[in-house]
Amino acid sequence: MNTVGNTVLIVVDIQGGDVEPSAARTEIPHMDGRAERMPRVHELIRRTREQGIPVVWIQEVHKPNLVDIGRELDGSEGPHCIEGWPETELSQGLRPRPDEFLIRKRRYSAFFGTELEIVLKAYRAETLFLIGGLTDVCVHYTAVDAHQHDYRVRVVTDCVGGSSRQAHDAALRAIHYLQRDALVEQHEVLRWLDTAVPNPEVERADRTHLAGRTV
Known part of the structure; x- marks a missing residue:
């Protein structure tokens, strides 16, 4: 697996709170396999943190009156990710650390109108x-914008899920079309993490913080 320069793990919209899927009011279709994906997600986040690689969290949120939802209801999705709904919170067991960024967005791409850049x-x-998810919506749009901002993209294919299996597969093909090395699997990333160099900007910030506390 090829990487260049400093790396960042972006966790895209893994939401649902502590709500059982059958009880959720969010009107978005999901392909099956979430139960199998989540242990891989947890393990990847844990190992990434241990290796000193930054984790950035993305959460889609909309006001209850939907003033900020734009054209997102023009397609197959009903109201979703509403502020105050328990299922809008990050999924059970997934919580940013105090030093990690949680970026809330109003559109599908994590770059659009946010501080991600x-x-x-x-x-x-x-x-x-x-x-994260959905592969064919927020992951796809974020990957495209990352590509257009000249980042190298690596979508962990067994740690993302789409609105359907067909849409998931089609989105991965589209991402691969943009960057030939974009598709990787969790076991490849874990193997890479065994020898990955920690992000020096994180280490520099930690040293500065500790120095400031001792003055």
Whole structure:
């Protein structure tokens, strides 16, 4: 697996709170396999943190009156990710650490109208790993914008899920069309993490913080 420069793991919209899927009011179709994906997601986040690679969290949120939802209801999706709904919160067991960024967005792409680009510049990122969902919507649109911002994209294919299996597969093909090395699997990333170099910007920030506390 090829990476270049500093890397960042972006966790895209893994939401649902502690709500059982059958009880959720969010009107978005999902392909099956979530139960099998989540242990891989947890393990990848854990190992990424241990290796000193930044984790950035993305959460889609809309006001209850839907003033900020734009054209998102023109397609197959009903109201979703509403502020105050328990299922809008990040999934059970997934919580950002105090030093990690949680970026809330109003559109599908994590780059659109958010501070993500500022955060990635702070980390001097060049390669972005993407996990989460939906593969054919928020992951796809974020990957495309990352490509257009000249980042190298690595979508962890067994840690993302689409609105359907067909849409998931089609989105992965489209991402691969943009970057030939974009598709990787979790076991490849874990193997790479065994020898990955921690992000120096994180280490520099930690040293500065500790120095400031001792003055």
